[in-house]
Amino acid sequence: MPPPTAIITGASSGIGLALTKHLLSRNWNVIMADVNPPQEKLDKTLFIETDISSWDQQASMFKRAYEWNERLDFVALNAGIDDRDDVFHSISGDPKKPPRRPGMKTIDVNLTGTYYGIKLAAHYLSLPSSTATKPQPGGKIVLTSSAAGLYPQPVIPQYAASKHALVGLVRSMASVAKPHNITINAVCPTLVRTSLPPPGLLETFPPDKITPMRTILRAFDELAELEREEWRGGGGESGGVDFS
Numbered sequence: 001m002p003p004p005t006a007i008i009t010g011a012s013s014g015i016g017l018a019l020t021k022h023l024l025s026r027n028w029n030v031i032m033a034d035v036n037p038p039q040e041k042l043d044k045t046l047f048i049e050t051d052i053s054s055w056d057q058q059a060s061m062f063k064r065a066y067e068w069n070e071r072l073d074f075v076a077l078n079a080g081i082d083d084r085d086d087v088f089h090s091i092s093g094d095p096k097k098p099p100r101r102p103g104m105k106t107i108d109v110n111l112t113g114t115y116y117g118i119k120l121a122a123h124y125l126s127l128p129s130s131t132a133t134k135p136q137p138g139g140k141i142v143l144t145s146s147a148a149g150l151y152p153q154p155v156i157p158q159y160a161a162s163k164h165a166l167v168g169l170v171r172s173m174a175s176v177a178k179p180h181n182i183t184i185n186a187v188c189p190t191l192v193r194t195s196l197p198p199p200g201l202l203e204t205f206p207p208d209k210i211t212p213m214r215t216i217l218r219a220f221d222e223l224a225e226l227e228r229e230e231w232r233g234g235g236g237e238s239g240g241v242d243f244s
């Protein structure tokens with residue numbers, strides 16, 4: 001009988017990798033979707049190279065992921081990148097040098113790619129499953145937003161706008177997802193010790209303002225109900241991993 005199965009985008013490093021290991025310790029199977037391969041080979045995972053900003057790539061990843069176990073229980077739409085443009089620092093002051101078309105990759109990945117993921121997750125989570133440990137269609141979606149999704153961030157406005165948009169999507173979709181037995185939530189960490197923050201930034205932050213990985217994993221536990229008894233049906237360990 002296939003154990004509970006999750007898709008995690010941006011699973012090859014940072015928060016996504018920590019969440020992958022957390023789920024593996026609870027006997028889940030995990031599809032790791034990322035533009036980059038993971039640095040280590042993990043049992044009970046399937047890596048699928050995916051750029052989430054491409055609909056075709058993400059649709060093909062979900063199809064393969066579902067076919068792996070013919071079940072899907074939890075989707076963590078976690079992949080994200082920082083700002084790739086600036087507005088006010090690039091003003092030329094020269095009438096012959098108007099602005100060039102801005103880079104919009106941050107919106108393409110963080111917002112459009114995550115929206116694609118919600119659309120696909122809703123479909124595959126809703127498919128009937130014949131496994132006893134998934135008695136009815138439905139499941140859990142958790143987006144990785146940010147404290148930048150709640151507060152202004154003058155240095156990274158596209159990033160902040162994309163993360164605000166994820167909070168807006170959750171607030172707008174939660175009630176319509178519910179009748180489909182799907183919950184949709186977001187985690188909003190402050191700074192986290194991963195490769196995402198620019199070099200030197202973490203050192204300028206008071207340590208108590210940095211979100212520990214174990215706090216984020218606890219949030220995923222709550223929002224995706226990872227401790228649910230029926231999801232332990234595969235007989236895995238329930239101890240988890242200490243990522244503090």
Ligand SMILES: NC(=O)c1ccc[n+]([C@@H]2O[C@H](COP(=O)([O-])OP(=O)(O)OC[C@H]3O[C@@H](n4cnc5c(N)ncnc54)[C@H](O)[C@@H]3O)[C@@H](O)[C@H]2O)c1
Nearest residue numbers: 010013014015034035051052079080146191192194195196
């Ligand atoms: N680190 C922080 O301070 C912090 C704080 C709040 C929120 N977040 C959010 O957490 C999430 C994870 O970031 P992280 O801190 O673990 O950073 P990270 O850079 O360690 O991990 C991000 C992963 O996403 C992958 N990725 C990037 N673009 C992708 C794409 N187009 N398609 C698929 N995968 C892609 C990268 O290869 C990488 O493995 C992001 O959404 C980020 O915005 C991070």
